[in-house]
Amino acid sequence: MHVSPLAWIALTCAVVAAVIMLLYLVYRPPLDGKTKGFLALGLGVLPIMTALIGNVEGLRATEHQAFCGSCHTMDFHIADANDPDSMGLAAIHSRTKMFGDRSCYVCHKDYGMYGYTLTKLGGMGHVYYFLTDYAWEDAHESLPRVHIARPFRNDNCMQCHSTSGRIWNGVPDHQGLLEDLRAGQTSCASAGCHGYAHPFSKPPEDETEPAEARLDPGVKAPEGT
């Protein structure tokens, strides 16, 4: 358990506020200006500080694997991401410092203008599905049903892999599919290309089939993919 310096400040505010409230409850002093001043601190200023810092810390916590993994439905995904022997995309990326213990968030967040808010709203959707459905099953039962809400966007991959580098463009498949990849017509994380991010969660036939995870089902896969 790591508690940040900011969290210690919040905790100090909470403790002081709690002491003020407990003193009032125990001694019940007359309600003069001095008592009201202390109560304004204990019931207003200090708890508001705790809440504000708690929000910052709470939102920061939502970016860590520990938060995503606190739902049992994600047990296998987290275990695979942290497996040093796994060659899934999630595991390969989680081994790098930039992703590390924030790998779920770095890959799955929305990078658009309102990305932070949209990502949090998506997270609330996960909470809803968890409470209304998945919470009552064990991880083995829910594994075949867990799926991404919408196909994984290549835009997220392109935050790091710009698709403009010489080495990247030197790969023949990348060259042939450049426009499709940039437009999101062909998914980087598909069985025919780099494989699924969490391959253990797919049925065996999906792993070998050169399937295309297409965003637009109406568009056919280019040959050779």
Added chain:
Amino acid sequence: MNRWFKKLLDRGSRSRLLVVACVLGLIGLALMSWSLFDQGWIPVMMAMSIGQVIGTLSFGLFLLVVIIDLRRATFRPSMPAQASRKEDR
């Protein structure tokens, strides 16, 4: 609702309201502090929703006590009434 609130403002017990405010405040603070140590989804969501609602309610009750106090206070004018002038007599 309006009548109930007016009755509360006129005859509500300030010390009882403050006791409720303090108890709620302690519960809210406990929920908010829990998330600082355990950053799973339950503590974090409890802190950012129920914890803050309870904390806000507690602060609201304190403000209500302040309003009740102000309504019951008798204010003395800060300036004495101007003495009547001679020519007015």
